[in-house]
Amino acid sequence: MEVLITYLTRRAKGGVSRRSEEKSAEVLRFGRSTNAEVYLADPRIRYDHAVIHQRHGGFFVEVENLSDLRVNGQPTRSRPVIVGDIISIGPFDVSVVEPPEGMDFAIEVELVRPLGDDYAQLAARSTIRLMDYGLRRRIWSWVGVLVILGVFLVAPIVFYSQHSEESAEKTVGTRPDTVWNSGPISSSHRLIADQCNTCHQKPFVQVLDEACASCHEKTTHHFDAAKPELAGDPRFKNVTTKSCNKCHQEHNGDLSITISKEDFCTDCHKDIEKSAPTLNIKNADSFDKGHPEFRPSVIADSVSGEAHKVSLDDMAALVEKSGLKFPHELHLKKEGVRGPKGKETLDCNGCHLLTKGAATFDPIGMEGACERCHQLVFDPRRPDRTLPHGQVHNAQMLIREFYSDYGLRGGIDDVQDPSAVVDRHRPGQQIETPGLRQTNPRDWADSQAQRVADQAFGKTMCGKCHEVSAGPGLGPLNWAVVPARVTKNWMPAGRFDHSAHSDMLKCESCHAARDSKKAADVLLPKVAVCKDCHGGESASNKVPSTCITCHDFHVPGSPSMVPIKKASWNGPDDEALLPTTMPQQERD
Amino acid sequence: MHQSILVFRNFRYLKWACSIVAIAMVLYWFHEPAYGNANGGTWLGYTLGGFGAVLIVWLMWFGIRKRRYGAGGAPVEDWLSAHIYLGLALVIIGTLHTGLQFGWNVHTLAYMLMMIVIVSGVFGLFAYVRVPELMTRNRRGMTLVQMMHEISDLDSECREAALTLGDEINQIILTAAQNTRIGGGVIRQLSGTDPDCVTAKASRDVRHLADNAPPEQAEVYRLLLGQLARKEELLARARRDVQFKALLDIWLYVHVPLSFALLGALIAHIFSVFFYW
Numbered sequence: 001m002e003v004l005i006t007y008l009t010r011r012a013k014g015g016v017s018r019r020s021e022e023k024s025a026e027v028l029r030f031g032r033s034t035n036a037e038v039y040l041a042d043p044r045i046r047y048d049h050a051v052i053h054q055r056h057g058g059f060f061v062e063v064e065n066l067s068d069l070r071v072n073g074q075p076t077r078s079r080p081v082i083v084g085d086i087i088s089i090g091p092f093d094v095s096v097v098e099p100p101e102g103m104d105f106a107i108e109v110e111l112v113r114p115l116g117d118d119y120a121q122l123a124a125r126s127t128i129r130l131m132d133y134g135l136r137r138r139i140w141s142w143v144g145v146l147v148i149l150g151v152f153l154v155a156p157i158v159f160y161s162q163h164s165e166e167s168a169e170k171t172v173g174t175r176p177d178t179v180w181n182s183g184p185i186s187s188s189h190r191l192i193a194d195q196c197n198t199c200h201q202k203p204f205v206q207v208l209d210e211a212c213a214s215c216h217e218k219t220t221h222h223f224d225a226a227k228p229e230l231a232g233d234p235r236f237k238n239v240t241t242k243s244c245n246k247c248h249q250e251h252n253g254d255l256s257i258t259i260s261k262e263d264f265c266t267d268c269h270k271d272i273e274k275s276a277p278t279l280n281i282k283n284a285d286s287f288d289k290g291h292p293e294f295r296p297s298v299i300a301d302s303v304s305g306e307a308h309k310v311s312l313d314d315m316a317a318l319v320e321k322s323g324l325k326f327p328h329e330l331h332l333k334k335e336g337v338r339g340p341k342g343k344e345t346l347d348c349n350g351c352h353l354l355t356k357g358a359a360t361f362d363p364i365g366m367e368g369a370c371e372r373c374h375q376l377v378f379d380p381r382r383p384d385r386t387l388p389h390g391q392v393h394n395a396q397m398l399i400r401e402f403y404s405d406y407g408l409r410g411g412i413d414d415v416q417d418p419s420a421v422v423d424r425h426r427p428g429q430q431i432e433t434p435g436l437r438q439t440n441p442r443d444w445a446d447s448q449a450q451r452v453a454d455q456a457f458g459k460t461m462c463g464k465c466h467e468v469s470a471g472p473g474l475g476p477l478n479w480a481v482v483p484a485r486v487t488k489n490w491m492p493a494g495r496f497d498h499s500a501h502s503d504m505l506k507c508e509s510c511h512a513a514r515d516s517k518k519a520a521d522v523l524l525p526k527v528a529v530c531k532d533c534h535g536g537e538s539a540s541n542k543v544p545s546t547c548i549t550c551h552d553f554h555v556p557g558s559p560s561m562v563p564i565k566k567a568s569w570n571g572p573d574d575e576a577l578l579p580t581t582m583p584q585q586e587r588d
Numbered sequence: 589m590h591q592s593i594l595v596f597r598n599f600r601y602l603k604w605a606c607s608i609v610a611i612a613m614v615l616y617w618f619h620e621p622a623y624g625n626a627n628g629g630t631w632l633g634y635t636l637g638g639f640g641a642v643l644i645v646w647l648m649w650f651g652i653r654k655r656r657y658g659a660g661g662a663p664v665e666d667w668l669s670a671h672i673y674l675g676l677a678l679v680i681i682g683t684l685h686t687g688l689q690f691g692w693n694v695h696t697l698a699y700m701l702m703m704i705v706i707v708s709g710v711f712g713l714f715a716y717v718r719v720p721e722l723m724t725r726n727r728r729g730m731t732l733v734q735m736m737h738e739i740s741d742l743d744s745e746c747r748e749a750a751l752t753l754g755d756e757i758n759q760i761i762l763t764a765a766q767n768t769r770i771g772g773g774v775i776r777q778l779s780g781t782d783p784d785c786v787t788a789k790a791s792r793d794v795r796h797l798a799d800n801a802p803p804e805q806a807e808v809y810r811l812l813l814g815q816l817a818r819k820e821e822l823l824a825r826a827r828r829d830v831q832f833k834a835l836l837d838i839w840l841y842v843h844v845p846l847s848f849a850l851l852g853a854l855i856a857h858i859f860s861v862f863f864y865w
Contacts, residue, residue: 118740144849180860
């Protein structure tokens with residue numbers, strides 16, 4: 001067949017250039033093969049791509065090797081073509097046109113999809129700058145600053161401004177201002193850890209004393225700053241004018257909120273004798289280096305109960321005027337003492353009872369400790385009758401009335417006594433008592449009562465344990481008993497937990513009771529005994545102990561402390577520094 | 589003459605930074621808060637925090653100062669040198685300010701952001717000191733655009749050379765030309781390689797085909813293989829160039845946005861401390 005092949009090339013400036021070839025061939029082959037009648041120089045074209053046959057007067061196009069072929073846009077493998085059809089072979093469009101005179105077939109070939117600019121394509125495929133990948137520093141900067149300000153500043157402020165303290169506390173879930181929490185709350189305050197406004201009541205104002213006082217209204221002061229000699233003294237400003245939060249700083253985690261450093265106390269207390277001579281307290285430095293000897297408040301006058309501090313070093317002055325006579329040595333004899341049921345050995349806790357969990361011992365009294373052995377039976381014939389302990393006047397009256405009763409009624413069971421009191425008197429019966437045994441019953445009763453009282457008060461009972469005095473007019477039978485003053489706490493400014501120590505130590509490890517012959521002995525261990533086990537706060541081979549291990553800052557009995565700037569105290573009354581005494585005669 | 593920013597003015601700003609750090613550490617060492625452990629709320633804590641906050645704002649001002657080419661005062665080299673050394677000093681100042689108290693809160697957030705910003709800055713410093721030299725050596729006098737032009741030229745040469753060969757090899761060459769790319773995602777750019785490089789694959793395939801090619805095509809194959817090898821070499825260098833540029837850039841995407849996040853956190857931190865005083 002005779003074929004006219006026209007190659008069209010579009011110019012960049014418009015217009016089309018045409019180059020025609022006439023070919024005479026059996027078939028019309030398309031491809032990169034140099035044998036192909038239609039040579040298509042493009043890598044996207046197969047070596048043998050397609051072929052057009054003449055068959056039965058018509059023309060057919062067929063692909064070779066499963067190449068890409070479309071006719072009028074329709075993919076095909078083989079189909080007839082007529083004038084007007086467009087055959088797409090790879091990037092080329094082959095249009096079937098009307099053949100000129102003498103030709104069987106005519107086509108126009110045009111490269112409609114050129115490969116294009118390699119560099120431009122490579123550049124388009126490549127991403128060579130981070131910026132091109134969607135990273136924008138400015139945008140992310142804005143996002144960062146706005147998100148952070150929104151979550152960590154605006155949200156908490158909005159929450160704060162829209163809630164009262166009460167409604168804020170009822171918030172379910174995490175409060176936005178939780179992100180402001182600078183650290184865990186101390187364990188004792190953790191129950192209000194999620195209630196910021198309980199303490200932070202006013203914005204931009206440090207936690208007010210009133211906030212503390214709303215729970216701790218009974219907190220007492222270190223000492224009575226209103227005392228005339230201390231009031232206004234600038235040297236005590238540190239402990240009298242500072243608000244609570246200066247010392248008690250929260251949000252420091254499981255640490256106690258209390259200041260425990262020795263320096264905090266010793267800064268002032270190491271020179272306290274000079275700065276506050278009237279306080280009658282000794283200079284104290286760290287427990288290692290500068291703790292003064294203990295100065296128990298011993299009773300100087302058992303009648304008035306007046307106490308004064310005496311150093312344990314001052315043996316001559318260390319006399320407790322308790323009004324009692326009590327030899328510990330005698331009661332703690334190893335071989336025992338005579339008890340109601342024979343010999344028995346006493347130990348400390350026979351009398352000194354430590355209630356479980358209590359830091360100090362129960363008060364000692366006649367009832368619990370003494371009377372099991374020391375029964376106040378004043379007439380052996382009547383062991384059921386005892387004197388009332390602690391009732392000096394009543395006891396004397398009881399003795400007199402007891403013997404008067406016998407004088408009146410008779411019936412006493414002792415032949416040595418006058419018959420007037422031995423014989424039973426019947427109503428209307430005349431008392432007849434001959435001889436020596438005839439005595440006036442009242443005289444008998446009085447003399448008996450005085451005799452028994454002298455014995456009981458003077459020696460066998462009251463006077464055995466108490467200091468007593470005799471004289472006309474002192475009592476119904478001329479006896480008086482000095483009030484017993486058993487000190488409950490010799491060192492009220494210190495704190496000592498007997499329970500905590502009793503697991504490890506015996507009583508006599510600290511208290512030399514077995515050698516004590518007198519109740520006037522102050523059986524306290526010296527500070528050196530404590531130092532056997534306890535060291536200062538930085539001790540490495542002893543129990544580290546700081547001031548507040550034994551001493552309170554907020555001394556019980558001192559005036560109220562909060563709100564400190566508003567506090568005004570009336571009537572200085574330094575009871576805290578005095579021992580708590582328990583006058584024996586007032587216990588009935 | 590060029591002088592490294594690190595030894596600038598005989599380490600003047602390093603000396604400044606060391607002095608500040610030394611003072612802070614001595615103060616911290618002898619500082620005994622009346623209560624508990626060191627923290628941001630003591631006088632030293634407030635002092636260090638205040639100084640650190642001013643320092644952060646000043647360090648960020650460098651971002652503005654460096655764009656003001658006509659600005660008076662100290663030259664921008666001074667600013668950069670001081671920015672580096674005083675920024676590093678902030679690690680110590682900030683850490684001492686915390687008293688090593690950390691938690692899930694805005695305060696530790698500010699600290700963490702500060703540390704990330706500083707670490708990214710250290711990375712940037714490392715990149716600026718090390719990378720330019722490597723970059724120059726890698727480029728061998730060419731720019732990346734020149735490399736890409738040469739790669740494109742090689743592509744078309746390969747295509748033309750292959751036209752006389754079989755379909756399979758033309759497909760390989762075409763695919764290699766049309767799918768080769770340089771760079772890509774952040775990771776790809778930073779890695780400096782392309783494990784799926786189509787040119788490398790084409791090179792392998794052509795070598796395989798060359799083994800079974802008829803002798804008369806051997807010349808064309810040798811030409812193709814040579815061009816593909818050259819292209820691979822250029823691609824590797826182009827990708828390394830992209831990697832170097834990415835290394836010079838990437839830290840700034842952390843350094844700058846997180847600096848601003850830090851500024852936000854710092855404002856919230858200071859505000860909240862005094863709001864709930």
